[in-house]
Amino acid sequence: MSSEAVHTTGSTSMAHYGDYEPIIGIEIHAQLSTKSKMFCTASTDFGAGDNENICEVDTAMPGALPVVNKRAVEFSVKMGLALGCEIRKRSVFSRKQYFYPDLPKGYQISQFDLPLCEHGEVDFYLDGEKRKISITRAHMEEDAGKSTHHGEYSLINLNRAGTPLLEIVSGPDIRGPAEAAEYARTVHKILRYLDVCDGNLEEGSFRCDCNVSVRKKGETTLRTRVEIKNINSFRFVEKAVEYEILRQIDCYETGEKIVQETRLYDPDKNRTFAMRSKEEAHDYRYFPDPDLLPIEIDDSFINAIRSTLPELPLKRAERFEQSYKIPTYDSLVLTQEKALADYYEDVVKAAGGNAKAASNWVMTDLMRELNESKKTVETSPISSTNLGKMIALIDKGTISGKIAKTVFSEMWSSGKEPETIVKEKGLVQITDTSAIEKAIDDVIAASPNETAAYRAGKDKLFGFFVGQVMKATKGQASPDIVNQLLKKKLAGS
Amino acid sequence: MSQISDLSQATCTEIRDAVRAKKVSALEVTKHFSARIKALDPKINAFVTLNEKAELAASNVDGKIARGEDPGALAGVPMAVKDLLCTKGLKTTASSKMLANFIPPYSATVVNRLEAAGAVTLGKTSLDEFAMGSSNENAATGPVKNPWDPEYVPGGSSGGSAAALAARMAPGAIGTDTGGSIRQPASFCGLFGIKPTYGRVSRYGIIAFASSLDQAGPMAHSTKDCALLLETISGSCAYDSTSATIEVPKWSEIIKDDVKGLRVGLPKEYFAEKMDGDVERVTKEAIAALKDRGAIIVDITLPLVKHAVPVYYLVATSEAASNLARYDGMRYGHRTSNITTGSLEEVYTRSRGEGFGAEVKRRIMLGTYALSSGYYDAYYQKASQVRRLIRNEFLSAFESCDVILSPVCTSPAFKIGERINDPLEMYLNDIFTTSTNLAGLPGMSVPAGYSAKGLPIGVQLMTRHFDETRMFNVSLALENALGAVKARRPHVI
Numbered sequence: 013m014s015s016e017a018v019h020t021t022g023s024t025s026m027a028h029y030g031d032y033e034p035i036i037g038i039e040i041h042a043q044l045s046t047k048s049k050m051f052c053t054a055s056t057d058f059g060a061g062d063n064e065n066i067c068e069v070d071t072a073m074p075g076a077l078p079v080v081n082k083r084a085v086e087f088s089v090k091m092g093l094a095l096g097c098e099i100r101k102r103s104v105f106s107r108k109q110y111f112y113p114d115l116p117k118g119y120q121i122s123q124f125d126l127p128l129c130e131h132g133e134v135d136f137y138l139d140g141e142k143r144k145i146s147i148t149r150a151h152m153e154e155d156a157g158k159s160t161h162h163g164e165y166s167l168i169n170l171n172r173a174g175t176p177l178l179e180i181v182s183g184p185d186i187r188g189p190a191e192a193a194e195y196a197r198t199v200h201k202i203l204r205y206l207d208v209c210d211g212n213l214e215e216g217s218f219r220c221d222c223n224v225s226v227r228k229k230g231e232t233t234l235r236t237r238v239e240i241k242n243i244n245s246f247r248f249v250e251k252a253v254e255y256e257i258l259r260q261i262d263c264y265e266t267g268e269k270i271v272q273e274t275r276l277y278d279p280d281k282n283r284t285f286a287m288r289s290k291e292e293a294h295d296y297r298y299f300p301d302p303d304l305l306p307i308e309i310d311d312s313f314i315n316a317i318r319s320t321l322p323e324l325p326l327k328r329a330e331r332f333e334q335s336y337k338i339p340t341y342d343s344l345v346l347t348q349e350k351a352l353a354d355y356y357e358d359v360v361k362a363a364g365g366n367a368k369a370a371s372n373w374v375m376t377d378l379m380r381e382l383n384e385s386k387k388t389v390e391t392s393p394i395s396s397t398n399l400g401k402m403i404a405l406i407d408k409g410t411i412s413g414k415i416a417k418t419v420f421s422e423m424w425s426s427g428k429e430p431e432t433i434v435k436e437k438g439l440v441q442i443t444d445t446s447a448i449e450k451a452i453d454d455v456i457a458a459s460p461n462e463t464a465a466y467r468a469g470k471d472k473l474f475g476f477f478v479g480q481v482m483k484a485t486k487g488q489a490s491p492d493i494v495n496q497l498l499k500k501k502l503a504g505s
Numbered sequence: 506m507s508q509i510s511d512l513s514q515a516t517c518t519e520i521r522d523a524v525r526a527k528k529v530s531a532l533e534v535t536k537h538f539s540a541r542i543k544a545l546d547p548k549i550n551a552f553v554t555l556n557e558k559a560e561l562a563a564s565n566v567d568g569k570i571a572r573g574e575d576p577g578a579l580a581g582v583p584m585a586v587k588d589l590l591c592t593k594g595l596k597t598t599a600s601s602k603m604l605a606n607f608i609p610p611y612s613a614t615v616v617n618r619l620e621a622a623g624a625v626t627l628g629k630t631s632l633d634e635f636a637m638g639s640s641n642e643n644a645a646t647g648p649v650k651n652p653w654d655p656e657y658v659p660g661g662s663s664g665g666s667a668a669a670l671a672a673r674m675a676p677g678a679i680g681t682d683t684g685g686s687i688r689q690p691a692s693f694c695g696l697f698g699i700k701p702t703y704g705r706v707s708r709y710g711i712i713a714f715a716s717s718l719d720q721a722g723p724m725a726h727s728t729k730d731c732a733l734l735l736e737t738i739s740g741s742c743a744y745d746s747t748s749a750t751i752e753v754p755k756w757s758e759i760i761k762d763d764v765k766g767l768r769v770g771l772p773k774e775y776f777a778e779k780m781d782g783d784v785e786r787v788t789k790e791a792i793a794a795l796k797d798r799g800a801i802i803v804d805i806t807l808p809l810v811k812h813a814v815p816v817y818y819l820v821a822t823s824e825a826a827s828n829l830a831r832y833d834g835m836r837y838g839h840r841t842s843n844i845t846t847g848s849l850e851e852v853y854t855r856s857r858g859e860g861f862g863a864e865v866k867r868r869i870m871l872g873t874y875a876l877s878s879g880y881y882d883a884y885y886q887k888a889s890q891v892r893r894l895i896r897n898e899f900l901s902a903f904e905s906c907d908v909i910l911s912p913v914c915t916s917p918a919f920k921i922g923e924r925i926n927d928p929l930e931m932y933l934n935d936i937f938t939t940s941t942n943l944a945g946l947p948g949m950s951v952p953a954g955y956s957a958k959g960l961p962i963g964v965q966l967m968t969r970h971f972d973e974t975r976m977f978n979v980s981l982a983l984e985n986a987l988g989a990v991k992a993r994r995p996h997v998i
Contacts, residue, residue: 077709111853
């Protein structure tokens with residue numbers, strides 16, 4: 013998932029909404045990466061065969077009872093704290109009741125009036141501006157199974173039934189498609205930082221439902237909202253929301269009514285369409301689940317989790333910018349993933365503090381290679397220490413920046429240490445002035461015409477001489493020294 | 506003890522001792538009771554399914570004894586188990602057409618604990634469908650007869666267990682009690698029956714009726730047997746979050762016939778009810794017996810218990826409507842073969858319409874209504890509040906007494922068919938028992954006498970939460986004081 017770039021520019025212009033204003037709220041369902049399910053010991057492993065990861069609790073056998081997965085509560089509290097939420101000391105699981113074949117109990121265990129986390133907020137940058145979106149609540153619940161329809165019949169796979177989810181609900185604070193996507197990216201990033209969700213959008217472990225409505229600027233009440241489901245990338249969040257805003261504006265302009273409904277986004281056609289023709293008004297008949305006692309947690313439990321919170325991505329980006337003196341853009345890219353940020357900091361350390369060079373190497377050469385070979389920093393053949401050492405070799409003058417490119421690709425293919433590569437391939441930069449001087453003398457002697465022309469004022473020929481000297485030294489001469497000595501020699505002294 | 510004729514009259518404790526002392530083999534005991542079932546059950550109709558592996562289980566106990574291993578605290582004791590408890594590989598129907606062919610893949614914790622202690626599951630006993638009823642007339646396999654007079658009901662919902670025990674087709678039985686379903690049939694059939702404190706016994710694997718009220722408990726022919734069976738099945742269970750972690754006393758060893766100075770509270774509201782003359786006489790005799798043995802009789806008041814029946818029927822039906830949603834014909838249980846449109850809704854409505862009996866449907870309707878949007882506050886919510894007040898009222902009553910004594914029911918057993926068409930009259934039968942479940946208190950029915958017609962009548966004891974010890978002490982005192990009560994046998998024997 014890390015391949016999508018950080019969005020810092022290109023937010024959709026508000027101009028084409030006329031005097032309309034979009035109001036967007038997002039519900040994110042994050043699958044918590046626990047080993048077992050929310051209320052039983054069955055595995056959450058995604059790859060298992062159909063209906064293999066199930067037990068009597070998932071299949072709602074008569075008499076089976078749920079027992080809360082403590083780890084899921086810890087993960088939820090951790091995320092709640094990272095979102096700046098108040099953690100409720102006594103939260104309650106309720107039953108949300110409806111009939112559907114992939115919901116074996118006839119109800120989903122969720123949290124209703126007493127959720128675990130409430131009143132948080134999330135900050136991020138959009139177009140260089142800091143934005144703040146409120147978090148209404150984050151509550152725990154279990155996932156349903158999966159239905160697939162085959163004309164005459166349907167099949168049910170209950171492997172996913174009972175998987176722990178954290179539903180994170182934003183306030184209706186989002187005002188545009190780019191902001192919607194950036195909000196989702198930010199929450200995703202935090203989940204990954206905390207290592208409580210694998211964030212895989214394709215496999216459905218991170219799902220975004222966007223609630224979109226529009227109203228005339230200046231209106232204070234909300235108009236009818238539409239929920240968009242089935243969005244499986246951040247780019248599609250932006251596109252789906254944009255489409256839906258324009259659709260709704262169009263409806264109002266042509267006097268059509270907006271109905272409260274669930275719509276699905278079709279990325280191929282880039283449009284949303286109604287999921288069901290008639291949306292039934294569900295009465296979920298929520299009531300506290302009598303099989304589960306309220307979850308009671310105390311300060312020591314919360315504080316223990318708080319003490320394990322890592323530095324969060326935005327804070328880290330701000331620190332990178334300040335203490336490493338790198339541009340905002342670089343700091344945001346480098347803090348996209350915790351592992352990447354850790355890697356970068358290790359490179360800086362091994363490079364002896366040259367943060368700018370470290371940023372350049374990581375963001376250009378390394379990330380290009382990683383993306384091309386679909387690797388991550390965790391699986392990178394070049395360790396952070398080796399990359400850092402290589403930068404140190406440049407800084408010491410042992411190798412030139414140009415040679416470093418060769419060393420880099422050699423490290424990529426062999427995984428060897430930069431010193432070893434330099435030694436084995438004889439790539440040490442020539443800094444011995446007498447050797448360089450000799451090469452220069454030979455070049456000048458061999459090029460009387462060019463020398464005469466240069467001396468007559470044809471400055472452009474300087475590059476020719478540099479090229480010849482580098483060629484003679486097999487590219488190993490220190491460019492700085494070559495420049496310096498060449499100028500002197502050509503000047504005729 | 507080696508005489509087969511004695512076995513019928515033996516208690517669980519006596520059988521256990523005889524088996525352990527090798528005076529009789531576990532296999533002989535099981536064969537004896539199986540033969541009695543064969544001879545008597547056609548007249549009583551207590552059993553739904555017999556365990557074909559009972560003799561094998563008994564032989565295993567004998568094998569352990571032969572090898573000098575510990576055969577367990579219930580070595581070779583045959584048990585009649587209410588068909589609401591899941592038994593792995595043995596059909597479990599809840600006396601419902603819905604589960605007519607359901608074979609559980611797992612056993613209830615209670616069943617596992619009994620079998621681990623060497624008990625032999627003889628068979629599964631009839632009940633009012635899904636434990637909803639007070640007469641055992643709502644059973645898919647037809648009404649169960651009271652062994653004391655086959656024209657009379659055995660009570661319900663654990664009527665099959667009570668009748669099996671009274672007819673000595675098993676020396677011990679397991680029932681469940683949501684609003685009186687152990688105590689009322691125990692009273693109607695002349696047995697000791699205990700509903701333990703909520704949380705004392707694991708509900709795992711017991712088909713849920715009303716989760717916050719359900720408790721399983723033993724029915725037996727002596728206080729000591731109840732104590733022995735209860736200590737075997739009690740204790741915390743990792744699969745039931747509502748099971749208590751509190752220590753389980755060795756009641757069978759510690760209980761004593763000693764009520765000197767014990768304060769026995771008589772709630773005036775329970776005695777103000779229009780009461781059957783026989784019930785009143787028997788209750789007064791029990792009070793006098795305790796007074797004779799040094800107990801102090803005190804008057805107490807429980808003004809809110811008059812609301813217990815409506816509160817109970819709101820809470821119980823709400824939970825039941827939700828708990829029974831899983832019977833949708835999708836994964837197990839009855840699925841209609843009468844499909845015309847083929848819509849999902851048709852499969853649901855027909856499967857449930859055909860699978861559930863009238864009383865179950867009535868309660869699902871009531872409970873669905875009580876949880877519906879717009880009614881929740883007035884019904885379920887209000888009932889939950891009053892429930893809490895009733896609990897508090899009991900706790901303050903226990904400041905002035907140690908045990909509460911009352912009738913179990915307003916009358917002895919009634920005739921089959923007499924009340925089946927009057928659900929309200931049937932519900933009011935639970936007037937003395939439901940408040941115990943609402944408050945989570947332990948309650949017990951102790952045989953205390955007979956009606957003029959010769960039908961058994963019990964009295965009810967209630968103590969503080971987890972104070973079963975004191976309840977057993979009072980029960981033992983009554984058992985000893987009313988020796989003649991125990992000596993009588995139903996005519997069927």
